[in-house]
Amino acid sequence: MNNFTYSKASTVQDAVNRVQQGPEAKFVAGGTNLIDLMKYHVITTDALIDVNHVEGYHAIEARGEGGIRLGAFMTNAKTAYHPIIEQQYPLLSRAILAGASAQIRNMATNGGNLLQRTRCYYFYDVNTPCNKREPGSGCSAIGGYNRIMAILGASESCIAVFPSDMCVALAALEAKVNISGPHGDRSLAFTDFHRLPGNTPDIDNNLSHGEIITSIDLPSKGFSDNYSYLKLRDRNSYAFALVSVATALELEDGIVRESRIALGGVAHKPWRSAEGEAFLQGKEATKENFTRVAEIILTGAAGYQYNSFKIELAKRAIVRNCMMALNPETQLPGAQPSR
Missing domain, CATH: 3.30.43.10 (Uridine Diphospho-n-acetylenolpyruvylglucosamine Reductase, domain 2)
Known part of the structure; x- marks a missing residue:
């Protein structure tokens, strides 16, 4: 050091x-x-x-227009187990608890979770070229061992993925990020916070130097009736996602009135498809329709030598997770998914 x-x-x-x-x-x-x-x-x-x-950013506060505000310096563990989160935003609670280990969640903060760097092997190996670490040096992952890398939104400069579980749920819930800096305060829609790699993979998000995340706003709608978070990984604990899916549905008599589906482990940022979500609106919540939306969401997906399996894995994960969202009780230990 x-x-x-x-x-x-x-x-x-x-x-x-x-x-x-x-x-x-x-x-x-x-x-x-x-x-x-x-x-x-x-x-x-x-x-x-x-x-x-710094006081004032370690708690959860109600917002006047509905919804809540998460303090950026509040730990992931306290957030996940907070009664308001468990009851009104269970998707977020499940996503946080799927990440890292209990010890890390006790230390990690909400703001810091948004600022995680990729766990790409080559990014961590300072002896190999990496455009994210050293712009212009090349991407070792493209021709290397790329099993965990991106299948959506990648570029010739970088195929790394964003590792957060919490952020996948925040993307589905359409959170907002509140920021303070040398030029005052501002807010960003969650979808605008993280960036795709393009030609500047070294820039992960749209924070400027000197700016700090102070809080995260959640809207009043938490989809507490029909939701599910599914994380597929190489081992059951302390592992990053090969593919993860956050699903939030609003149903009326078996018809989808609104859907939010966000993917993790597949791109440089949490991935959503407006076209896919629009397809589900007004349709029956069936396996057939969920299969179709999975195809739409994975349109344009491209694999590399070792990670092409993630395309089919992601499609199956979307279908499975949407079926689980029809009955969130299926997420309890030992429960069987809906058929």
Whole structure:
């Protein structure tokens, strides 16, 4: 690790002022990803600004127009087990609990979860070319071992995937991200927060240097009656998704009035298809229709030497998860999915 200074911010404005002291200065809260990146020399910093002691962003608050606000410095564990989240936004609770381990969830923060970096093998290996780590050096994954890589939204510059589970649910719930920075406060729709790689895969999101996430807003509709989160991975715990699916349905007499389907583990950001969701509106909630929407969502998917299996896996996961959303009780341990 390189040498760096460490200081504690007392307010958001104090944190913003401190991080502007150098181009490599960074905020730290849980540090569950940042510290690893520093240890592997993937990133360097000359200053860490601890925001854990900034008051007012460690809780869940009701919003006047409905919905709730998640404090960015609240831990993933406290968020997942909060009664409001469990009852009104169970999709988010299930997604958070599918991620990492209990120990990490006790440390990781909501804001930090949005800022995770890819777990691409080549990104972490500083001895290999990686456009995300060193722009213009090349993408080792394209011609290398690419089993976990993207099948949607990739580019010639990068085929890495975004690893978060929580963010897949936030995408389906159409959250908003609240940001403070040197030029004031602003909000971004969740779909606009993360970026596809294009020619600048080193830029993961639309935060500017000096800006910090302060909270995440959830709308009043939580889809608590018909929802499901499915994570398919190589082992049952402490593993990132090969494919994950967040499904939220609003049903009336077996007819889909609204649907939200977001995929994880398949792209550089949580993936949604407006065309696919529009197809389901007004149709019966049947396996046949879910199969059709899966085909629509995976339109344009492209695999590489070792990950082409993820295309069919994603289609089957969508169908299975939509069927599970018809009866969320099927997600309990030992339960059988709907037929």
